[in-house]
Amino acid sequence: MNQKQAIKVENIVKHFGKDESLVRVIEDASFQVDKGELVALVAPSGAGKTTLLMMIGCVEEPTNGTVWLGDKKVYDNKWLTSEIRKIRREKIGFIFQAHYLIPFLNVIENVTLIPQTNGVPEKKANKKAMELLEYFGIAEKAYAMPSQLSGGQNQRVAIARALANDPQIILADEPTASLDIERSVSVVRLLKKIAQEQNVAIIMVTHDGRLLPYCNRVLKIEHRQVVM
């Protein structure tokens, strides 16, 4: 097995419904993403980008195939562990189109929620969270509520939350969709920096072709197949 491998998908298939209402979304897709890579996933609307992302993130169960996260096979025609939520909590960071912060938790609580759930002591989790917030230039907002922050600030908090559990993988579903091109480029540059500095594999779903030059590689979904 490749030591750099962070995600490996083999012959993955996803169908919704059955018989006459069967919808084939992904057919026999195989690809690999290495640690330190920022990979863009592009496709027209409804082509299955988010579905593919959710299958990698152990949220959506594939119909068939094999999924590896790091050196661990997590899916082989069935989930190989009953603790898929624990895998999500410990190995994966999620970034969404909207920030999706928990509105009743302040910034630092949002960032430390997963580490604390993973058993990291509050002090240690807070220290790490403050480092991340400083890194993203929003440390002074640590005790503010999400409703008191701008959209851009909230998105940076969401990225800090995704990094707080030292994930091996970050799955970003159109993280720049609501931003202008300047801010979008800055977010993508930031993700690339994170991927390189923290040796994290990042898959970023995007519609915006202008961001592709900033990514290491581009994966496309064409005719239900994933192509490089």
Added chain:
Amino acid sequence: MINLAQKDVKYTLGKFLVTAMGVGMLLGIVLIMIGVYRGMMVDAEVLLDDIKADLWVVQEDTLGPFAEASRIHEDFRDTLRVIDGIQAAEALTFQNIQLPKKPKPVRAVVVGYDPFGSILPINQKRMVAGHWLNKDHYQIVVTDKTGFTLGDRIHLVRNDYTVVGVTHGTVSSGGDPLVYVSLKDAQDLQFSYTNNRIRSDRARGFRDTDAFMVNTIVGKIKPGYDVNAVAKEIRRFKHKSVYTAEEQKTILTKNLVERASKQIGMFTAILIAVSTIIIALIIYTMTLEKMKEISIMKLIGIPNSMIIKMIAQETLLLGFLAFVFGNIFSHLIYSKFPKRVVLLLPDAWILFIIVIIASILASLVGIRKVIKADPAAAIGG
């Protein structure tokens, strides 16, 4: 570890408190309803407890004098006095009357008793001003609830009565205020008619015999005598219905008040059921409002147990706060009710247990929603 319920409640504190107050008012009404029931039971026994009679002799085959009309001759008192085992016997009358008062008359129950007799139907501890009757005519003792005070003159039928005493907390089994006049005055009020009516009755050949009737003769037993044995003797030879104090209490609480108390019990049960449904609906709505956040939490890996704990804690807190508000609310308003409301601590504890059980049941609705929540729904699948 972050306590999600604490954070969520803090974030929506105003809304949470107002919701708890709303449910609390509902629970307050439940407590008041229970208090009204307790009040009825207390009211039913006030007169019996004050008179402290061992035996109640009434018209044969009636449940008098409270549950059914009863008329017996006043002189039966003298017959009763010579029966072996009887220490004292006195005649009493009871009748409903409207006391003239502005802006509107006061409905009351008049108790007629012999001011010089051996059984005083007024509990001395309830006297708050003046004294009990000491003349045969034209004196009246009222309860403070009537609004009359010492020295007031009350015109009844053909005569003026002077208020010589004021009591507190004396009510009839129906909750109406009690007033006391002499037996002679009471008979006059109850059985005497206007001059026109008397002339009309005489023309018809009727005699004015009712003036010597009373509603009951009450007796006290000599020490060492069995009240049931004495009652049996009177029943056998004197053709009267006789009730011991216990039996009279049963007639009042079971026969007279039971239907009303059952009605209140039904209302209380319905209110508790409604409160449970409302708490469940509130929790369900609160959970629905958080479905997006719950899906996000599930998506990023927060275990169900943590989210369920949040819902359960919030539900229990809501139930507890509602119970506290309910108690405050009921204690603030209970004295404003026209009839007696008795709030007892054991009733409050029973309601507390019911509220907690109801809250747990209500939280199951929200918890079921949490378990079913699809994490993929957070991003639209």
